[in-house]
Amino acid sequence: MSRCPGRSFSLSRFKTHFAKEVIQEILTKYLKDKEYKQIQAEILSKTIGSEIKNRIKDQYLDSRYKFMVQVVLGERHGAGIKVGARCVWDADTDTLAFDQFLNETIFCMAVVFAVYFY
Amino acid sequence: MDYLDEENRFDVNEVSDIINNSIENTIGNQLYQQNMVNKWVNDVVDYCLKRLCQLAKPFKYMVICTILQKNGAGFHAASSCYWDNSTDRKCNVKWENESMYVIVTIFGLAF
Numbered sequence: 001m002s003r004c005p006g007r008s009f010s011l012s013r014f015k016t017h018f019a020k021e022v023i024q025e026i027l028t029k030y031l032k033d034k035e036y037k038q039i040q041a042e043i044l045s046k047t048i049g050s051e052i053k054n055r056i057k058d059q060y061l062d063s064r065y066k067f068m069v070q071v072v073l074g075e076r077h078g079a080g081i082k083v084g085a086r087c088v089w090d091a092d093t094d095t096l097a098f099d100q101f102l103n104e105t106i107f108c109m110a111v112v113f114a115v116y117f118y
Numbered sequence: 119m120d121y122l123d124e125e126n127r128f129d130v131n132e133v134s135d136i137i138n139n140s141i142e143n144t145i146g147n148q149l150y151q152q153n154m155v156n157k158w159v160n161d162v163v164d165y166c167l168k169r170l171c172q173l174a175k176p177f178k179y180m181v182i183c184t185i186l187q188k189n190g191a192g193f194h195a196a197s198s199c200y201w202d203n204s205t206d207r208k209c210n211v212k213w214e215n216e217s218m219y220v221i222v223t224i225f226g227l228a229f
Contacts, residue, residue: 004190014150014204019205036192038192039195042194043191044193044194045194045196046135046196046198048196049196049197049198050198052177052198052226053198053199053200055120058202059216065199066202066206067195067200068180068197068198068199068200068201068208068225069198069199070182070184070195070196070223071194071195071196071197071198072193072194072195073193073194073195073196074186074192074193074194075191075192075193076191077189077190077191077192078191079184079186079187079188079189079190080150080152080186080187081184081185081186081187081193082155082156082158082159082184083159083182083183083184084156084159084160084163084170084180084182084183084184085180085181085182085183086167087178087179087180087181088167088170088171088179088180089179090178091198094178096168096180101214102172104209105149108124109182111196113180113225115178115180115227117202117227117229118229
């Protein structure tokens with residue numbers, strides 16, 4: 001890797017499309033063909049959150065990013081839902097990636113915030 | 119961390135007061151209305167960020183607001199973080215009235 005800080009930053013830069021693929025893969029893995037059950041939902045949402053974090057963390061282990069993963073998992077029951085986020089950060093370095101998953105009974109949304117630690 | 123003295127810490131109580139205030143001010147006792155939800159989410163997040171910035175602390179903030187209509191549907195939110203435990207904090211508030219749940223999560227990262 002180059003010694004120039006600008007260069008090494010761009011090499012290890014957080015890639016939104018990669019994170020999006022990870023999220024979609026993990027959501028599909030855990031939720032495909034599943035039915036919403038109240039007892040499972042709590043464990044499921046925690047497992048999904050930590051697995052997404054671990055996968056992304058492993059990929060960017062040598063970079064200086066901090067990661068926050070938020071998972072919202074619910075039952076499709078005709079209820080309206082709206083999720084919104086806004087951030088105060090350095091737009092040059094910090095980004096977010098999100099993706100969602102739907103089947104007959106479950107909806108799930110996961111968002112990853114990547115914040116560069118100077 | 120040493121450079122974060124007492125004044126510059128992320129005070130969870132203070133932040134949860136801010137969140138509660140912002141929800142009370144924007145939603146209060148109103149019933150769930152689909153065409154208003156966009157505005158509510160916007161307003162809650164906006165108000166929180168404005169108040170957080172007024173605290174003038176060395177933090178980056180991420181505010182996530184979820185509004186869910188109450189009709190018996192199950193719902194879960196979870197978060198998982200990779201950060202510096204000594205400086206970075208998260209604050210989570212769950213609020214409800216008779217027609218909706220509002221969940222606001224704020225991450226504060228020292229820089």
